[in-house]
Amino acid sequence: MMASMLFTAEGVTKKFGGVTALDNVSMSIARGAIFGLIGPNGAGKTTFFNTLTGLYQVDQGKFTFDDKPLNVKAPHEVAQVGIARTFQNIRLFGEMSVLENVMVGRHVRTKAGAFGAIFRPPSVHREEAAIAARSHELLEYVGLAKRAGDKSRTLAYGEQRRLEIARALATDPKMIALDEPAAGMNATETIALRQLIERIAGDGITVMLIEHDMRLVMNVCQHIAVLDYGRKIADGTPAHIQKDAAVIKAYLGGAHGEPAATGEKA
Numbered sequence: 001m002m003a004s005m006l007f008t009a010e011g012v013t014k015k016f017g018g019v020t021a022l023d024n025v026s027m028s029i030a031r032g033a034i035f036g037l038i039g040p041n042g043a044g045k046t047t048f049f050n051t052l053t054g055l056y057q058v059d060q061g062k063f064t065f066d067d068k069p070l071n072v073k074a075p076h077e078v079a080q081v082g083i084a085r086t087f088q089n090i091r092l093f094g095e096m097s098v099l100e101n102v103m104v105g106r107h108v109r110t111k112a113g114a115f116g117a118i119f120r121p122p123s124v125h126r127e128e129a130a131i132a133a134r135s136h137e138l139l140e141y142v143g144l145a146k147r148a149g150d151k152s153r154t155l156a157y158g159e160q161r162r163l164e165i166a167r168a169l170a171t172d173p174k175m176i177a178l179d180e181p182a183a184g185m186n187a188t189e190t191i192a193l194r195q196l197i198e199r200i201a202g203d204g205i206t207v208m209l210i211e212h213d214m215r216l217v218m219n220v221c222q223h224i225a226v227l228d229y230g231r232k233i234a235d236g237t238p239a240h241i242q243k244d245a246a247v248i249k250a251y252l253g254g255a256h257g258e259p260a261a262t263g264e265k266a
């Protein structure tokens with residue numbers, strides 16, 4: 001029986017000049033799943049996130065989200081449809097506090113908007129306390145409550161990645177898309193990240209995970225799609241993906257420079 005799908009991509013193609021970053025890519029994500037999107041460097045993973053979140057428009061193909069066409073024209077619109085993301089290159093307001101960075105995410109959902117979060121005209125004060133309280137809860141959720149008052153630039157790299165997740169969760173998404181959340185994390189932080197991802201999914205938020213840490217991907221994901229040179233070369237369970245000849249060839253072929261950052265099996 002087919003699980004109910006939250007997200008579907010059909011025949012998505014995106015070109016940058018002569019580079020076909022995404023070549024007729026289709027995939028589906030079941031509601032509540034932890035879905036992995038993997039592939040060698042330059043395979044098109046981030047471009048896939050960028051197209052579905054409205055940073056770029058596709059050349060061909062379409063997305064469906066929550067039983068409706070997903071047609072985001074600009075990145076700020078994506079939170080309204082229930083999708084949140086983090087970035088491969090961390091994007092935080094370094095001079096703002098950890099709490100304020102989460103509040104910016106929360107303000108996307110309010111009348112005052114992100115502008116109000118930054119400039120605080122008197123009209124936003126009523127909403128402010130509720131937003132701060134919810135943002136504090138989210139900092140507890142990701143294990144950063146003790147750092148709430150610190151400037152975000154003072155956080156360690158792994159903490160900044162968790163802060164980005166808290167800010168994304170602040171928009172109350174149905175799906176969160178994480179672009180290499182384990183990058184720069186040590187083994188202990190990565191274990192905590194795995195628990196956080198499982199908790200997010202357990203709370204009913206579908207997770208789409210781009211990650212080079214194969215141990216994490218194989219342990220946490222129920223379903224994985226593999227991109228290589230913009231094309232989907234495999235799709236299935238972790239056990240299936242680990243045995244797939246095309247996947248092994250893509251990672252060990254050497255044409256992309258480094259193979260997987262961590263090549264261990266789960």
Ligand SMILES: Nc1ncnc2c1ncn2[C@@H]1O[C@H](COP(=O)(O)OP(=O)(O)OP(=O)(O)O)[C@@H](O)[C@H]1O
Pocket residue numbers: 016019020021039040041042043044045046047048088
């Ligand atoms: N804005 C852009 N302009 C031009 N080319 C781009 C742009 N964004 C991505 N590309 C190209 O598209 C291809 C896919 O890049 P993308 O960043 O999606 O790969 P990736 O799978 O996320 O790789 P990595 O694992 O290194 O992050 C690459 O050849 C890249 O150079």
Ligand SMILES: [Mg+2]
Pocket residue numbers: 045046047088
């Ligand atoms: Mg990328």
